[in-house]
Amino acid sequence: MKQGILRNLRYQGRNQLQMVGLTIVTILLLAVFSAFTAPIDRIGQVVIAGFAAYVPTACVLWGVTPSLSFYTVIAPYLLSMGSTRKSVFWVNQIYKVGFALFSGVVFYLVNMVGGEYSVFTGFSASFTLFATIIFLSSIGEVAGALSYRVGKWGMIFYIAALVMVCLVVGVAFGLSAASGGEMANMMFEFADAMKAFPITLFALGGIVGGALFSVACWLIVRRVAIK
Amino acid sequence: MNNINLSCEHVSKDYSGKRVLNDISLTIEPGCIYGLIGRNGAGKTTLLSILTAQNPATLGTVTCGGEPVWENQSALDHICFSRELNPTNAYGNSSYKVKEYLRMASVYYPHWDAAYAKRLIDTFGLDTKKRIAKLSKGMLSMVTIVVALASRAAITILDEPVAGLDVVSRERFYQLLIEDYTETGRTFIVSTHIIEEAANVFEKVIIIDQGRLRLIEDTAELVSRFFAISGKEEEVDAACANLKVHHSDIMGRSKTAYVELQPGDSIKHYIDGRELDAHGLSLQKLFVAMCGDETPMGEGK
Secondary structure (H helix, E strand, O other): OHHHHHHHHHHHHHHHHHHHHHHHHHHHHHHHHHHHHOOHHHHHHHHHHHHHHHHHHHHHHHHHHHHHHHHHHHHHHHHHOOOOHHHHHHHHHHHHHHHHHHHHHHHHHHHHHHHHHOOOOOHHHHHHHHHHHHHHHHHHHHHHHHHHHHOHHHHHHHHHHHHHHHHHHHHHHHHHHHHOOHHHHHHHHHHHHHHOOOHHHHHHHHHHHHHHHHHHHHHHHOOOOOO | OOOOOEEEEEEEEEEOOEEEEEEEEEEEOOOOEEEEEEOOOOOHHHHHHHHOOOOOOOEEEEEEOOEEOOOOHHHHOOEEEEOOOOOOOOOOOOOOEHHHHHHHHHHHOOOOOHHHHHHHHHHHOOOOOOEHHHOOHHHHHHHHHHHHHHHOOOEEEEEOOOOOOOHHHHHHHHHHHHHHHHHHOOEEEEEOOOHHHHOOOOOEEEEEEOOEEEEEEEHHHHHHOEEEEEEEHHHHHHHOOOOEEEEEEEEOOEEEEEEEOOOOOOOHHHHOOOOOEEEEOOHHHHHHHHHOOOOOOOOOO
16 A cells, blocks of 8 residues: 555656646746736736736646546556555545645745735635635546546536536525515525635635545545446 | 466456356466457456456455455555557547656556566567557557566566557567566466467466356367367267267268367277367367357358
């Protein structure tokens, strides 16, 4: 097991380093692009303010998108070369958290360096990005694992189900708010009550959600057959 | 390292409620080249993937050196199952370059021999900068051969390694296999449909038919027990009365019966005094006789 973990740390680590490199390059490219399009007298301000979007965009792009293909493309090769499902899964979890941590730290540092021009300051924004990446990556892993195990229709059904849940919740909230009935009042009260909670609580919810999706992913992957 | 055996006991596998492997028990002994033969869909790849923990068995257990193989890294470290690469496989990373694929293999196979891999690449003239998706079928086979041989795993399994290879490359592969086997004494399991060419290489043969293990036996001994007996139909039928007939061909009044003798039995005992011809069967012929169409050729066709 230990050897398997080490081999996976080595191989998956190299891939993860590539993702980190691509993230940094993407952030820099976005910053350069915005610098070229900003008014000359406000280049610094625009670029620094823009980091509020560049960092999360790049981190989600290179941290979350690959999670969709991990169990369809990379993991089958690792398993076919004698790695255990356990070590492939756990090392992937380690790197997922590692990348989310990297994203949070970068976001925190960039916001700190940006000082007064930064849109976000403090810990909560960085923690939210950390939690968002964990949550979205875990959703992506389940999609990939389902796609590999039961075929592309499994993944399509799963994503469609997620979209439907979001739609139903969103429509319910929207309709209730628009109708202005008792339900809407309850929701406004709920929303007011939520304001009292720090954003980190929502982020924690994301982490818990991510953990639940990871458990689901393991249940799919633990007896997967290599095709 | 090479004195490790691989066994499975009562292994069965179901796909969507259909049993594709049925109660297979066998032991792969160390230091031997096994040939795994069976018709398309017989369950060869499924069996190999279960033996290497790439596919969970529905029933039964697989052990390597006495340890269970499933999710056991120390057992899996002795095994290499170099699977057939498929460039059009929607799930495969066909965007990998050959060198990236080999680099992955070098990380995951603990006894990887990089110098040997380089020699094999040169021997086959593989362009490692090419993407797997761009390789011809023959080149894909070469990549799987390089991975299998350079893995230096105690138990090395090749699934259809010569598919797509030209005759020169096939010969070269068998030479390399024997050279490596002579040098290291590793155990090889080679599944193939090109039986005639490989028959001399296989020390033991495993025949699978319709998900069941038909036999696992020393190749020379097996071949020595199979004969084709030809002559007039009545004479052949009389000679074969106490023999196990696997298949028969009828042409007019002539008949050829493909028979199996019991160990230690002699064909002379059955044909002496009759106007019959008897000759031994090649591995391919005996395989066809055992696993071919149940309806005897020439009857009802």
